[in-house]
Amino acid sequence: MSSCTWPKVLLFGDSLTQYSFSADGCWGSLLANFLQRKCDVINRGFSGYNTRWCNKMIPSILSEFDAKNISMVTVFLGANDSNLPTNKQQHVPLEEFKQNLLEIVEKIQSHGVPREKVVIIGPPASNISAWEKDCQINGRVCTKSNTETAKYAKACVEAARESGCSSVDMYTEMVKEKDWENMLNDGLHLSSRGCEYLFDLLKPVVTKVTAELPMLYPDWKQVDTNNPELPFIGK
Template sequence: MALPGAAAGGGRPLRWPRVLLFGDSITQFSFQPGGWGAALADRLVRRCDVVNRGLSGYNSRWAALVLPRLLGDGACAPAAATIFFGANDSALPEENPKQHVPLAEYAANLAAMVRALQAAGVPAARVVLVTPPPLWEPAWEAECAAQGHRLNRRNSTVGEYARACVRVARACGTDVLDLWTLMQKDGEDFATYLSDGLHLSPKGNAFLFSHLWPLIEKKVSALPLLLPYWKEVEETRPELSLLGDGDHQ
């Protein structure tokens, strides 16, 4: 059945702003039930699409190569973005050389990703760098043993990468969420934040979201609700409300 009047033309295109989540498995898994990315998407529904570009197992070297491809031509730059790498970069070179990235290169790769976002129209002020969380070595050592490996990460080493991430954020003018420090603050039992010693538990996901949301909120707070509230749609001629210039309500 043909649509009447203005409805047939569909109105002008309505572009949905995006928040880009770019990271490793901790980002990829963030849309699972109770995940921090899912919580962010729920909080931003009808204001932004939250786009998960988590790449399990990736380090900053590989990420810096693929980010420009993910951003495309910059025609629709993200309203905000997170960069969340380091858990794989900080793997011990003698135990996990494939994922390991030297500390100085890791820092350079983070800076390169911030520049790639800027080139695509995302100012540094709309970017959040997230440090890797602390590593609970007993649980992760058990995971490694189950796969026939020796312990391939150390929490003290992860801390070096977290501090490098903080330094890059300060140099580039981005916000930073220092999970490594926050989860261990005041002798916190951070093991409860981790499901296997490395990845986040439900409690860890909630912790991350609670600290990330204030940083994201200030970047997207000016974005309006997209399309009118249903009670405000013109009843007899809905196309006046839904297809005209009043898309934001």
């Protein structure tokens, strides 16, 4: 019997990726639905991680996959790096952040994935007052500033341009919208509205990258009722 190797879309990042199949943080689910019967969408998101750590771990993540089966990789980082320097565990200085992104893309390319298949997603803005309340409830100090996050979002666009891959500037686009704070469910993480907005920004890039991929296995209307096994045995 013949086998079918499904192309992979790899989502790599922090909690905004880790939660991307949850009820609220559903942009990964929306992407999987958009690519149904074309790709497997694989979640490799790590809550709380920054580019310094992700730069070290990306070779291990990539080793799980054959490069020729990877149709796209999203790199969605910056929400933790852009914390103020008082958050010594997660904060990464701006220049190092950009260099880490460049090195992450370089490592993805070195694994055999063309730069055209890599998308850097910049961090969203934060609803600072809402995130302060969430931090207080959970015994943490709020160390977010949209002034800082905007700089990291710009660095994402610059890193994408310099490395020759695509970018989605979530921060710049979302703050243009009325009541953009509703795109967040706790002040930091994306709500369902925010995820739908992100998916709409991603869709043109995804469509371009995956345009050549066929739907796997025949449409049910094309199955030979007398010989239904034929598509599955390679004849």
